[in-house]
Amino acid sequence: MFKATVIVKRRPKILDPQGKAAEQGAKLLGFNNVSGTRIGKYIEFHIDTNDEKAAEKEVKEYSEKLLSNPIMEDFEYRLEKVK
Amino acid sequence: MKPTFGIVTFPGSNCDYDAYYAVKKVLDYEAQFIWHKEKSFNGVDAIILPGGFSYGDYLRTGAIAKFSPIMEHVVNFAEKGGIILGICNGFQILLESGLLPGTMQVNESLKFVCKDIYLKVENRDTPFTNKIENDTIKIPIKHGEGNYYADVKTVTELEKNGQIVFRYASKNGKVSNQYNPNGSISNIAGIMNTRKNVMGLMPHPENACDPVLRKTDGQLIFKSIAQSLFN
Numbered sequence: 001m002f003k004a005t006v007i008v009k010r011r012p013k014i015l016d017p018q019g020k021a022a023e024q025g026a027k028l029l030g031f032n033n034v035s036g037t038r039i040g041k042y043i044e045f046h047i048d049t050n051d052e053k054a055a056e057k058e059v060k061e062y063s064e065k066l067l068s069n070p071i072m073e074d075f076e077y078r079l080e081k082v083k
Numbered sequence: 084m085k086p087t088f089g090i091v092t093f094p095g096s097n098c099d100y101d102a103y104y105a106v107k108k109v110l111d112y113e114a115q116f117i118w119h120k121e122k123s124f125n126g127v128d129a130i131i132l133p134g135g136f137s138y139g140d141y142l143r144t145g146a147i148a149k150f151s152p153i154m155e156h157v158v159n160f161a162e163k164g165g166i167i168l169g170i171c172n173g174f175q176i177l178l179e180s181g182l183l184p185g186t187m188q189v190n191e192s193l194k195f196v197c198k199d200i201y202l203k204v205e206n207r208d209t210p211f212t213n214k215i216e217n218d219t220i221k222i223p224i225k226h227g228e229g230n231y232y233a234d235v236k237t238v239t240e241l242e243k244n245g246q247i248v249f250r251y252a253s254k255n256g257k258v259s260n261q262y263n264p265n266g267s268i269s270n271i272a273g274i275m276n277t278r279k280n281v282m283g284l285m286p287h288p289e290n291a292c293d294p295v296l297r298k299t300d301g302q303l304i305f306k307s308i309a310q311s312l313f314n
Binding site for chain 2: 014015017018020021041066067069070071
């Protein structure tokens with residue numbers, strides 16, 4: 001069994017209204033050094049196979065077809081073997 | 084002859100009854116609901132994907148609805164040339180399904196916007212706009228994620244092919260930032276596919292049909308569809 005961790009990020013050029021709003025909050029709290037806040041998604045799940053290649057294929061397809069929107073988002077993933 | 088509209092209800096749709104009311108009670112056409120788990124639909128002349136929050140907008144608006152069993156048949160219907168109108172969340176579902184290009188983002192203001200706006204009619208030669216005579220129509224919007232985005236290449240293509248149907252504008256049809264309620268690129272409010280049988284728009288024509296609301300421009304979109312079906 002594998003544990004997959006996927007991080008979905010907006011492409012740098014795409015506006016991130018949530019990040020912008022959080023950063024406005026940061027300024028109100030006095031975090032004046034903070035800049036470039038971007039908000040993405042952190043997703044984790046298990047893949048029930050012992051074949052690492054198969055697990056990798058599945059995590060990629062899941063990320064491409066559902067977890068991210070290829071028009072505005074990129075994703076990166078990590079796989080670790082678990083019992 | 085009366086056209087029959089099929090209105091797809093997803094879990095979380097909340098404008099399906101509004102669409103039914105507009106089509107059936109106000110315009111006196113035929114209408115039927117289609118539950119998203121249905122595996123087929125028959126005797127339907129046009130499909131409406133209504134507004135709402137399908138699957139709670141989880142992950143991204145429309146992202147999970149595209150896997151509802153009915154969507155396969157909606158896509159087939161589109162491929163056969165069937166008329167499909169996606170309103171608000173329905174538009175977002177059409178984008179996620181790849182039936183229309185681009186995607187939606189949270190409104191630039193970060194606020195949910197609910198108000199009447201004017202739309203400049205950019206293309207009248209479509210099954211959705213052939214009955215519109217004026218330069219603009221007044222229809223309400225009500226959304227938090229209506230900030231249409233596509234890359235420059237896609238927008239140029241849309242423009243070139245006349246696929247941009249509606250733009251946010253002033254009452255007189257002036258298109259500018261001032262009249263853009265959500266930050267949509269190029270003030271885009273509604274687009275269609277190149278084959279002209281699938282249109283998505285953020286504003287809600289079904290909420291501008293009943294004369295008791297003192298705004299009836301939305302009727303023109305449904306009347307245009309009826310006109311195109313039987314001509």
